[in-house]
Amino acid sequence: MPLCKSWLSRALAASCLAAAITAAPAAAIAADALRHPEGTLKLAERQLVAGSTVPIGGEEFAEHGKLELFLVGVAGRFSLGDVTADSVGGFAKSFGIPTDLVLGAYRLVAIATDGDEVASLNVELLAEAPSSDEGAGHAEDDSGHVEDGHAHDAGPAEDAPTDEPLILERAGSPWVRGGAVVGIIIALVGGGLLLRKPQATV
């Protein structure tokens, strides 16, 4: 019987090893096959005006894939709307820019239906249309073509993400705070009592 068990355990170990050796590359291949095509967003101007309507184009996305466009910045994420790519993975649609966003640097982000980010572009949100001189300068730049879909340029330093915590109005309750203080006092007193050495009996 011990001989049987030894043979069986060796066979089981060999099977597991074989499965692991074949599963790992299979998983890698599957992951590659399932990876989203990374598309390219196209904008005529990288400076967006709050309240305006902006034509946004895209190419090289998943064929007939549904995308949702967001403006992502330090103030949060704001949806611009949905679009569905055509049979060759492209789209062209106008989107309204909200009027109530904090001005400054944002990323225009395209997100697929499973939440994956598939393209992004740095933009700046302005209150008014830029002057003709500024507009001409930017019109001569590339139209927002992002070669790998995730490249970025730094943007204005004062609007870049920071490690400073948000200034939030924390919810407070005298009952919660009072209860916590009472609990702390009880724990301190109880702990002290338990740590006192028991007195020797006489």
Add this chain to the structure above:
Amino acid sequence: MTTPPPTAGPTRHGPVAERLALHGLDYPVPARANRLDFMLGALTLVSLTLLAVTGIVLTQYYNPAPLAAHGSVQYIITNVPLVTFLRDVHVWSASGAMVLVFAHLAAVFWRRGFRNPREGLWWSGVLLLALLFGLSFTGTVLTGDQEAVEALAHATAGADLVGPLGVPLQEAFTPSTPLLTRLYGVHVSVLPLALVLILGLHLWLIRHLGVSATGTERALFRSHLRPLGGFALLLVAVVGIFAIALPHGLLAPGVGGFEVTKPPWEFLWIYAAENLLGMNGMLIAPAVLFGFLAIVPISDRQPGRGATVTRVLGVTLFALLVVAIVYAAVAPGQTHLGM
């Protein structure tokens, strides 16, 4: 007349103690185990219990969808006083658990509590340490803020480095579910379950192999529970004080492609390694630490040169760890992704 020494014989039990079989706690342990340095593991368990209880409450308010995660945390902070306090207790308990587990590790290492027959006890402890790091990392990425996004970016970059082993940490591994949501599932189910299983083994081995304390004097385990309870209550009080005095903040929603934050303190030694070695430091530093911890019971089996070398290496590594954490905390931030 002095109090007679405790014995392992039967003691009187009330009706409740009898029905709860508390006599099972009347086994002998070394009297020396009634000191704080022998209770650090149990206090780590107290921290983990605090984490579990507060974590269960937080699951009712947290939304693991990538575009809703940050908003749900912000909602907790700005709208629910009790839950935001519990969130602060959760975060400070996590720090407490890491401090205590390293103190426990150092104490066991120093008194050579890994020697025969306690090798399995040591290795299960090393596994528990790895699980704690996993829990800390997955908890960090759940907030969806800048620190979380950068932590996730580092993890996926590290996953790229290890090839097929890192596939589960890739976004495309399961196209149906975002990586953040999967990590939430790992944080609340996979890692806690693994922790409970390994902890069960760890406690079983302690119970049956005994504590590695010297001395012939014995005490009942029940007498060990009294000072342990005292220290546990003090730990809870300290965590509560920190939660009130230093509530945990929240950064802005994460923006990918930037590196402006540093990781939580327990990962700063890895950050320091990345500063010095590039992205490979993220793999080299943990490999060195856990590789050393794994071989300790083998290299230090009995008194001799191996024991001396192991001890010197251990003390040196521990000192390096502390220095690396301090260095990374004060050094200017660096960009690692793409190095």
